[in-house]
Amino acid sequence: MLARLAASRFLEIRQVFRQVKKILSHYPSNYKQSAVIPLLDLAQQQHGGWLPVSAMNASCNILFNKIIEVAPIRVYEVATFYSMFNRSKVGKxxxxxxxxxxxxxxxxxxxxxxxxxxxxxxxxxxxxxxxxxxxxxxxxxxxxxxxxxxxxxxxxxxxxxxxxxxxxxxxxxxxxxxxxxxxxxxxxxxxQNPGRIKSGPEGGNTTLLSEPKPPPCRDLDAC
Ligand code: FES
Missing domain, CATH: 3.40.30.10 (Glutaredoxin)
Structure with a gap:
């Protein structure tokens, strides 16, 4: 039983590192710090939608200190500035x-x-x-x-x-x-309005219903 748990935890950690590696691959090596936002986003997704300090410390700081070498305060600053990072529990x-x-x-x-x-x-x-x-x-x-x-x-x-x-x-x-x-x-x-196609007007188009006429000066010889 314990062996199975350890194996599943190991797979989880490997999966996390694969995701982290993929995120970091989007940034040049001298701009790795730019990955703070997507990495925090990943941490939030893995922590059920919010970032307690313990999650930032445990899941982010360790990763960040080891992988992208930013001070923990930089992580806290980002996490508390952007409203898409939730600082209290949210629903699924x-x-x-x-x-x-x-x-x-x-x-x-x-x-x-x-x-x-x-x-x-x-x-x-x-x-x-x-x-x-x-x-x-x-x-x-x-x-x-x-x-x-x-x-x-x-x-x-x-x-x-x-x-x-x-x-x-x-x-x-x-x-x-x-x-x-x-x-x-x-x-x-x-x-959610069945009368619209994407951002089109309800009930269909009201303008540009036929091929538009060219501007009058298109024929330069006639000008
Ligand atoms: S005001 Fe709601 S999407 Fe712009």
Whole structure:
């Protein structure tokens, strides 16, 4: 039994080092410090979505001191500056509601209220079963499909980690999404409005419906 446990731990560690090596291979040897963010991201994925100091010390510092040679304080600075690094426990599915102006005008508050009410939690709290938490994020760059949420899925460790956008969301649809995630179903990300194709207008195109005419001065002899 112990031998089996030791063997599985060994495989896990080998897997971690393979992932670390792959990340470091993206950077020139004199810029290895730039790998702090992706390495912290990996540590977060492997620690169920958040970075306690012990995880930074144990999983990051050892790696960082040995591999990319940065002082621990540099790691703490990065981890506490970027809001994508969670400094407290999150659910296996961490749901982030965009609260910036375009999403807010299009109903982000109602989306968040529906989520919090359905899950019976406050913002940044985790549900009792550990499955869900709800946070807020700033503009995620898809305002044309506002309002939107992001789902960080930590349910399958770093190997199966996903970070998907669900757009054109409604209070009803957001509750459906939660229930589908609870059943472990994979949802197609992107717009949740069946009347739209990606960021296209609802109901189809309203402009550029035919081949555009060339500009009048294209024929230089005629000018
Ligand atoms: S404001 Fe929400 S994606 Fe830009």
């Amino acid at each position: 599915y961490h749901l982030l509601v965009c609260g910036t102006t375009p999403c807010m005008i299009r109903g982000a508050r109602e989306i968040e209220d529906a989520l919090l009410k359905h899950l019976g939690v406050k913002r940044n709290e985790v549900t009792k079963d550990g499955l869900f938490s709800v946070g807020e994020t700033e503009c995620m760059g898809c305002c044309v499909n506002a309002p939107m949420i992001t789902v960080a899925d930590y349910s399958n460790g770093s190997e199966g980690y996903t970070y998907n956008y669900y757009e054109d969301i409604t209070p009803k649809r957001v509750v459906e999404i939660v229930e589908l995630l609870r059943k472990g179903e994979k949802l197609p990300p992107g717009t």
